[in-house]
Amino acid sequence: MDIILAQQLAVSYYNQCRHIMLAQFIEFTRRFYLGIGTLNGGFQHVISARPPTPIEVFFARYPEYPYDQSRETMSQFWEMSSQFGWGERVNHEALGGLRDAIAQQFNDIYGADVNDLQAWQRLCGLVGDGSIPDNITACRAVIRRVHVNICDLVDYPATTIPPPVFFTESALAKYSREFGKIFPRKNAYSGGLLKFLLRHIFHPSHDLGIGSDSGRTSAGG
Structure with a gap:
């Protein structure tokens, strides 16, 4: 079996495991993000039940732009930038202001304390291998093996994508550059969990394995 086929099979199995965990995680994030006790109500109906998110506050500075929280944040930013010339x-x-908002919203959704086991477990449930470790060290090992874009994590509760x-790391880097979803290494609002997820985007490793331990302190997606 060649390397490419083996990787394709691994990805397929991994995604099957993730599907189960995503079904459980989606309820937590939707409840947290929308500030509601049930998921049966209409989406627009419950928006007023919670305070605006940091990203909503950012886009509110530009009322001429029709911001839609159900769409990806960065695609709308680049669209707005082009529209306003x-x-x-x-x-x-x-962009600096939006990145501050993204960091704040990440902390609100997933947590910022690297000593919070539940925060690590939530991340494992969303992007891990299907297992939910019962200690932080094991959770860190799970998260270290995968690469995910910060902007996508923040958008997930609203877009449900x-x-x-x-x-x-190379695959994440290519994706992040292509779609303009790059988060800086240094941000005043970045918590420990967010920093752990950062990877090399402009100089990624060229590993063939499932993960890389490098790059968590460089500009990343």
């Missing part, structure tokens, strides 16, 4: 300076400043998980 922003130059490099304005675009850079606005499962974040794609990549088995190599």
